[in-house]
Amino acid sequence: xxxxxxxxxxxxxxxxxxxxxxxxxxxxxxxxxxxxxxxxxxxxxxxxxxxxxxxxxxxxxxxxxxxxxx
Amino acid sequence: xxxxxxxxxxxxxxxxxxxxxxxxxxxxxxxxxxxxxxxxxxxxxxxxxxxxxxxxxxxxxxxxxxxxxxxxxxxxxxxxxxxxxxxxxxxxxxxxxxxxxxxxxxxxxxxxxxxxxxxxxxxxxxxxxxxxxxxxxxxxxxxxxxxxxxxxxxxxxxxxxxxxxxxxxxxxxxxxxxxxxxxxxxxxxxxxxxxxxxxxxxxxxxxxxxxxxxxxxxxxxxxxxxxxxxxxxxxxxxxxxxxxxxxxxxxxxxxxxxxxxxxxxxxxxxxxxxxxxxxxxxxxxxxx
Numbered sequence: 001x002x003x004x005x006x007x008x009x010x011x012x013x014x015x016x017x018x019x020x021x022x023x024x025x026x027x028x029x030x031x032x033x034x035x036x037x038x039x040x041x042x043x044x045x046x047x048x049x050x051x052x053x054x055x056x057x058x059x060x061x062x063x064x065x066x067x068x069x070x
Numbered sequence: 071x072x073x074x075x076x077x078x079x080x081x082x083x084x085x086x087x088x089x090x091x092x093x094x095x096x097x098x099x100x101x102x103x104x105x106x107x108x109x110x111x112x113x114x115x116x117x118x119x120x121x122x123x124x125x126x127x128x129x130x131x132x133x134x135x136x137x138x139x140x141x142x143x144x145x146x147x148x149x150x151x152x153x154x155x156x157x158x159x160x161x162x163x164x165x166x167x168x169x170x171x172x173x174x175x176x177x178x179x180x181x182x183x184x185x186x187x188x189x190x191x192x193x194x195x196x197x198x199x200x201x202x203x204x205x206x207x208x209x210x211x212x213x214x215x216x217x218x219x220x221x222x223x224x225x226x227x228x229x230x231x232x233x234x235x236x237x238x239x240x241x242x243x244x245x246x247x248x249x250x251x252x253x254x255x256x257x258x259x260x261x262x263x264x265x266x267x268x269x270x271x272x273x274x275x276x277x278x279x280x281x282x283x284x285x286x287x288x289x290x291x292x293x294x295x296x297x298x299x300x301x302x303x304x305x306x307x308x309x310x311x312x313x314x315x316x317x318x319x320x321x322x323x324x325x326x327x328x329x330x331x332x333x334x335x336x337x338x339x340x341x342x343x344x345x346x347x348x349x350x351x352x353x354x355x356x357x358x
Binding site: 047 | 122126127128129156157171173174176200323
């Protein structure tokens with residue numbers, strides 16, 4: 001599952017997970033923010049322990065081809 | 071020597087151990103990359119892997135016991151949790167560790183208390199969704215003049231999982247003329263190799279458990295199995311590595327491999343003359 005939202009919302013979600021998980025040492029983030037190169041929107045992988053108000057989607061749509069990390 | 075680790079697992083190590091131990095990197099020196107779950111060099115005194123535990127995200131360096139991964143330390147640390155690999159330490163002395171700093175993309179070595187294995191031996195498993203590790207840009211697998219030899223002990227978990235699965239590469243590109251170096255599996259149960267913008271691989275004779283790909287000064291190539299020499303070379307000549315070397319996937323979560331790895335060795339040398347003994351060592355150590 002992924003959350004779809006603005007770039008800042010996705011970045012904030014990553015920070016939310018990092019703080020909540022208290023990652024140590026060689027782990028410093030949860031997931032990349034993924035940009036839809038063919039249109040509007042950003043997404044980030046959902047962590048099973050952390051909810052967000054962003055739209056939840058099953059997977060990155062095929063129409064987001066050439067998706068790239070930021 | 072036969073070792074048991076209390077998990078219903080046993081695996082044998084036919085050579086090595088004790089003062090007479092000689093690793094494969096001692097027998098064939100000059101490697102640029104030596105990633106393994108076994109000790110490769112008698113003089114290497116570092117750890118094997120750094121891991122993260124799922125329940126509390128605690129991390130721990132795991133070393134060797136009797137010249138193989140210390141499974142007892144790993145499983146004690148794991149308990150009933152899953153454990154993910156954050157660093158796979160390079161034993162070549164070149165400092166080319168494979169790393170993954172993102173929790174969601176770290177490959178697994180213990181699945182809910184059960185050791186991930188290939189043929190009963192520990193292995194590092196990519197999920198085929200987004201897991202991958204980064205090795206950096208130091209290894210030259212990209213210039214036309216480069217010579218190199220790549221040996222992998224691997225297991226493709228599901229050839230049909232995706233049409234293409236990138237096992238090791240230094241590009242996010244998917245168009246053949248843009249690919250400096252790539253080994254990938256295909257959904258027709260083959261493994262393909264790319265070098266300098268050309269698809270080198272043939273569709274038969276490749277052993278997915280022991281992948282060998284050698285680029286020679288003569289601009290011909292040697293592959294696994296009995297395929298022999300193929301060529302000629304492509305035309306892509308990068309003067310610098312434009313992206314890091316990736317294993318199990320690439321920088322973006324696309325064409326990620328559902329693959330388990332035990333060993334990744336690279337020499338920036340033509341090891342054609344040593345191909346048979348290197349493969350024999352891998353066969354012996356891993357019972358392939």
